[in-house]
Amino acid sequence: MSELEESLLAKHRKELKDLQATVTGMKKQANKKNRKQVNKKCQELEDNLKSKHQQELKDLKKELGGEEDDEEENDDDEFSPEKLLQQLELEKKEEEGEIDAESVKKQKEEAAMAPGDQKKKKRNRQKERLAKRAAEQDKIREEAQSEAMNQVDYGAIEKQSLDQLCEKMKLVQYDILPDGNCLFASIGDQLKMRHGIEVEVKELRRRAADYIKKHESQFQPFLFDEETLTMGNLDEYVEKIKNTSEWGGDMEILALSKEFDVPISVLMSGRAAHHVNEDGSGSELKLVYYKHVYGLGEHYNSLRDA
CATH class of the missing domain: 3.90.70.80 (Cathepsin B; Chain A)
Structure with a gap:
């Protein structure tokens, strides 16, 4: 993965962490009468961030498209906006209790597998990278939730x-x-x-x-x-x-x-x-x-x- 990709991922991690803290605080302060509107606003913020990250990933992929060798192309498969979007959707479902953690882990691994006839080595490499990133995002989310819970209400x-x-x-x-x-x-x-x-x-x-x-x-x-x-x-x-x-x-x-x-x-x-x-x-x-x-x-x- 190139330095530009690492830098962009670090930026996305920070933005995801900041948004998680904001959303957690908003939902914590919501009352019975305004909870529906607060949840709607939280969803809007999450969707906007997803779209922003997706576009930035696409732009970077296009910028690096002519300079990558076969191994870097494998990174692009794992680094694609579609894959990140799948991860974010799975994490949201896990947070809201729609699916359990084991199912999320399994689906994340499946999402890492590109369709078509692929070499086993490529699939394993993608799974390892995806698992590492998923673990990092889980850690960021847990830290953000912990910070939000410990804030003065x-x-x-x-x-x-x-x-x-x-x-x-x-x-x-x-x-x-x-x-x-x-x-x-x-x-x-x-x-x-x-x-x-x-x-x-x-x-x-x-x-x-x-x-x-x-x-x-x-x-x-x-x-x-x-x-x-x-x-x-x-x-x-x-x-x-x-x-x-x-x-x-x-x-x-x-x-x-x-x-x-x-x-x-x-x-x-x-x-x-x-x-x-x-x-x-x-x-x-x-x-x-x-x-x-x-x-x-x-x-x-x-x-x-x-």
Whole structure:
């Protein structure tokens, strides 16, 4: 196997290990209500990585295609994207309990055998290489799972803290779908519950974007990037807020609190609640912010009265 192949395999091993840790953490933090979506996202991440690895292997194989002798061609058979894809599928089934470890081992060995009339020496060489790689991948996966299990469960700590705060304040966390629209959907739920105003997410996005654009000088500082010391483009930003599922945050909370002339509070774990437009008229809209509970990232829910 060439140095380029070894380097690519090392890169793939690291990416596979990192993804396994991410997926394990996401599944560990998933609750009953969002488990289906979390599993779907995990599958999407795994599929994307498989496709990426497959393409990189194909590209490298093409690059080395004219320089290999017969023995290296045997390596290519074992190194093919199709073989790696078979390995990943078998490992996934093993992880999910669909087949036992012995069956996985047997099928991996069978996958190493190219169809057609082959020499015994070639088949044995492929089996040895495949078994070695499978053992390495098993070790990587076990290490990643062990690391994930030993990590501090910040999601559980955050959830316990927020549950206690809500109980003390006689509030109930109303689950909103974590699809990128959670802030707007939470504000929409609060407007309906506390003011009898029904507004669709798309309309809330439009009104937030229009308010931000209309009061550009007030919101432009939010787009300053401290790392690059550059100012973001406000026009591009409001277009994303208006026409995509771009996540909303402090800018949109402020904009909608002004647009509807209502105060908004955001309950958070480990810090004081964030209050916006406290001089607004009418009942306060109450939201809760999560940083760790949801494996897919930051999230907002609506807080209803108990």
